[in-house]
Amino acid sequence: MSTFDASTLIYIIQIVIGGLLVGIGVHFVPVGGAPAAMAQATGVGTGTVQLATGSGLTGLISAGLMMSVTDNILLIVLSGAVGAMIMMDVTMIVGNWVYIYGVGVPPVAAKVDYDPITKDPQPPYIGPGTVGHGVPTVSYVSGTIGGLMGGAGGSLIYYALMNINGVSGLSAFFAIGIFVVNAVIASYNIQGTIEGFHDPKFKRIPRAVQACFIATLIIGIFAVLIHGGA
Amino acid sequence: MDMVSMGLLAAMGALATIAGASEDLESDVGSQSNPNSQVQLAAQVGHTHRIYNKAISGEPPSNALYAALAAVTASVLMSDAYGMNAFFSIAVGSLVAAVFNGILSMTSYMGRNTSQARFNQYVYLDVLRSHTTTIMAHAYITAFCVVAISYIMTAPWLPIQHPFPLPVIAFTWGIALGAIGSSTGDVHYGAEREFQQYPFGAGLNAANSGDIVTKGEAGLRSSIDNAWFCAKFGGPVTGLAFGLIVFLDNWRTTIFDPATQGWYAIATGVLIVVLLNVYNRILEVRSKKRYGPYPEYAGDIKA
Numbered sequence: 001m002s003t004f005d006a007s008t009l010i011y012i013i014q015i016v017i018g019g020l021l022v023g024i025g026v027h028f029v030p031v032g033g034a035p036a037a038m039a040q041a042t043g044v045g046t047g048t049v050q051l052a053t054g055s056g057l058t059g060l061i062s063a064g065l066m067m068s069v070t071d072n073i074l075l076i077v078l079s080g081a082v083g084a085m086i087m088m089d090v091t092m093i094v095g096n097w098v099y100i101y102g103v104g105v106p107p108v109a110a111k112v113d114y115d116p117i118t119k120d121p122q123p124p125y126i127g128p129g130t131v132g133h134g135v136p137t138v139s140y141v142s143g144t145i146g147g148l149m150g151g152a153g154g155s156l157i158y159y160a161l162m163n164i165n166g167v168s169g170l171s172a173f174f175a176i177g178i179f180v181v182n183a184v185i186a187s188y189n190i191q192g193t194i195e196g197f198h199d200p201k202f203k204r205i206p207r208a209v210q211a212c213f214i215a216t217l218i219i220g221i222f223a224v225l226i227h228g229g230a
Numbered sequence: 231m232d233m234v235s236m237g238l239l240a241a242m243g244a245l246a247t248i249a250g251a252s253e254d255l256e257s258d259v260g261s262q263s264n265p266n267s268q269v270q271l272a273a274q275v276g277h278t279h280r281i282y283n284k285a286i287s288g289e290p291p292s293n294a295l296y297a298a299l300a301a302v303t304a305s306v307l308m309s310d311a312y313g314m315n316a317f318f319s320i321a322v323g324s325l326v327a328a329v330f331n332g333i334l335s336m337t338s339y340m341g342r343n344t345s346q347a348r349f350n351q352y353v354y355l356d357v358l359r360s361h362t363t364t365i366m367a368h369a370y371i372t373a374f375c376v377v378a379i380s381y382i383m384t385a386p387w388l389p390i391q392h393p394f395p396l397p398v399i400a401f402t403w404g405i406a407l408g409a410i411g412s413s414t415g416d417v418h419y420g421a422e423r424e425f426q427q428y429p430f431g432a433g434l435n436a437a438n439s440g441d442i443v444t445k446g447e448a449g450l451r452s453s454i455d456n457a458w459f460c461a462k463f464g465g466p467v468t469g470l471a472f473g474l475i476v477f478l479d480n481w482r483t484t485i486f487d488p489a490t491q492g493w494y495a496i497a498t499g500v501l502i503v504v505l506l507n508v509y510n511r512i513l514e515v516r517s518k519k520r521y522g523p524y525p526e527y528a529g530d531i532k533a
Contacts, residue, residue, distance in 0.1 A: 033264065034264040034265075034267045035434075036264075036417070037263065037264035037265050037267075037412075037416055037417050037420040037421065038264075038265065038268065038417075038420045038421050038424070038425070038433060038434035039417065039420075039421035039432075039433030039434060040421075040433050040434045040435075040436060044413045045264055045412070045413060045416060045417045045420065045421075046263070046264065046288075046289075046409060046412040046413040046416075047264075047288055047412075049288075050288050050289070050290045050408070050409045050412055050413075051409050051412075051413055053290060053405055053409065054290055054405055054406045054407075054408070054409025054410065054413075055406075055409070057402045057405050057406055058402075058406045058475060058479060060402060061392070061394070061399065061402055061403075061479070062479055062483070064392060064393055064394050065390075065392050065393070065483060065488060066483075066488050066492060067393070068391070068392070068393040069488050069489035069492075070488070070489065070492060072492070075492045075493070075496070078496050079488075079492070079495070079496055079499075082482075082496050082499030082500060082503070083479050083499070085499070085500075085503045086475060086478050086479050086499055086502055086503060086506075087406060087410075087475050087479070089502075089503055089506040089507065089510075090471055090474045090475050090478070090506065091409070091410050091413050091414060091471055091475075092413075092510065093471075093506055093509060093510055093513070094410075094413075094414045094467050094468070094470060094471035094474075095413050095414050095417065096510060096513055096514075097414075097467055097513075098414055098415065098417045098418050098421075098463070098464060098467060099417060099421075100513060100517040101463070102417065102418040102421075102422055102463050102464060102467075103417065103418070103421040103422050103430075103431075103433065104430045104431030104432070104521065105421075105431060105432065105433050105521075106514065106517040106518045106521050107513075107514045107517065108518075113531055114531075118511070120518075121531045121532060121533055122531075123527065123529050123531050124523030124524065124527045124529070124531060124532070124533035125518055125521075125523055125524065125533070126524070126527070127432045127433045127435070127524060128432065128435055128524060128526045129433075129434075129435025129436045129437055129438070130432075130433040130434070130435065130436070133433045134514075135510070136514055137510065137511050137514055140507060140510045140511075141507065144503060144507060168393035168394055168395075169394055169395040169398045172394050172398050172402070173398060176401075176402070
């Protein structure tokens with residue numbers, strides 16, 4: 001049986017911070033769900049949880065490799081963040097290839113008249129009967145930030161669990177579980193589609209922070225107890 | 231960095247490219263991902279069809295399942311108890327994954343189409359026979375490639391030495407691969423192939439939802455026709471996406487030893503991310519310049 005000391009508390013705090021990073025990061029990921037797969041909405045044509053989890057877990061693979069050779073928390077977390085950003089960025093680029101060359105639509109945001117970053121006008125490029133398509137610059141940058149936070153959050157959870165039990169397979173699987181719980185909670189909050197940080201739905205973040213905090217705290221306590229006692 | 235590591239990295243990139251392409255085509259033949267919403271809607275708005283219909287789950291969980299199944303089987307066969315050679319173990323593991331895929335695909339097709347009987351949607355046994363085997367074949371290739379990548383990353387006699395066990399890493403790559411396939415290649419199927427009767431260069435107008443093409447070049451269109459079309463663009467670019475991710479992510483830790491040059495590996499990754507952001511901006515500007523604003527637009531904002 002494990003003892004509940006100061007370091008246990010630190011691990012729980014790390015797991016909670018990781019979970020919050022994932023929950024907030026998902027809000028940055030531009031996903032249009034099923035409509036985007038028919039070039040009917042701005043964002044990547046898949047589900048929020050799917051894309052965020054795909055990128056976060058790619059980051060987890062990078063973080064796992066880094067943690068096998070170093071104990072430096074910053075290196076491990078950043079390695080995970082960079083891995084997730086690469087996955088997210090390549091996916092969005094290739095998604096844009098398909099929108100531009102395969103479907104023949106330019107990337108455009110529908111929730112704003114002018115792109116907040118480039119100041120480009122958006123409405124003239126929105127196809128009739130659609131609410132935008134593709135991944136415009138503002139959504140792309142937002143997605144990159146989402147990848148960074150998701151990858152960092154997943155890696156931090158993995159780091160905390162690895163310090164408790166030292167078994168990489170078990171820690172990775174628990175980290176995946178905690179990651180997906182937070183991604184799903186955030187996905188409910190944005191109801192499946194969001195264009196990025198310029199989307200009005202982004203303002204709902206405080207609710208997700210509360211929900212993710214409670215969920216991750218409960219899971220974190222159990223995860224530490226289970227892993228400590230294993 | 232040594233030559234063996236670089237060679238293995240190249241092999242991983244190539245395997246990932248094949249896995250990406252076959253994953254996307256598997257979901258196109260089966261009509262699995264988001265575009266399937268239109269296939270399900272089609273019968274309800276009066277367009278009965280011969281498109282396969284197997285929305286088993288989102289692509290990431292289903293591919294994670296196949297990859298993990300194949301990897302678990304391969305691990306058991308490779309263990310000391312059985313001592314099978316790695317190549318054959320992965321082949322047998324992938325076969326198990328393909329069989330699972332076939333079972334799920336068939337039950338899914340029959341369940342969904344019988345539930346739409348009130349809209350005159352039939353269960354076509356010839357579609358079931360010809361398509362299920364095609365889907366299983368693609369799933370086999372995908373599972374084989376993903377487990378082979380995972381094996382290269384974990385095998386004790388190879389240089390990478392990733393700490394995750396083979397099934398966990400295969401599961402993780404399976405999720406990533408499904409997410410990529412769902413995000414990239416499927417758009418080609420959903421936005422272009424399903425709605426080819428509408429002019430090129432427009433997303434699906436919400437008013438046309440469910441109006442998918444049901445007639446083929448000769449006779450009725452089947453999902454194998456869809457895979458033929460998507461194999462020209464959607465499939466290969468999905469492969470390129472997964473290949474790039476596996477390659478770029480591992481390349482940074484191959485040229486820079488993570489134990490001694492970890493910061494360089496991270497800086498290289500950040501540089502790649504910055505370049506991709508710049509490239510996306512170039513793509514956006516060029517596409518808007520090439521296509522111009524929509525003629526139907528009647529607002530005040532100038533393009």
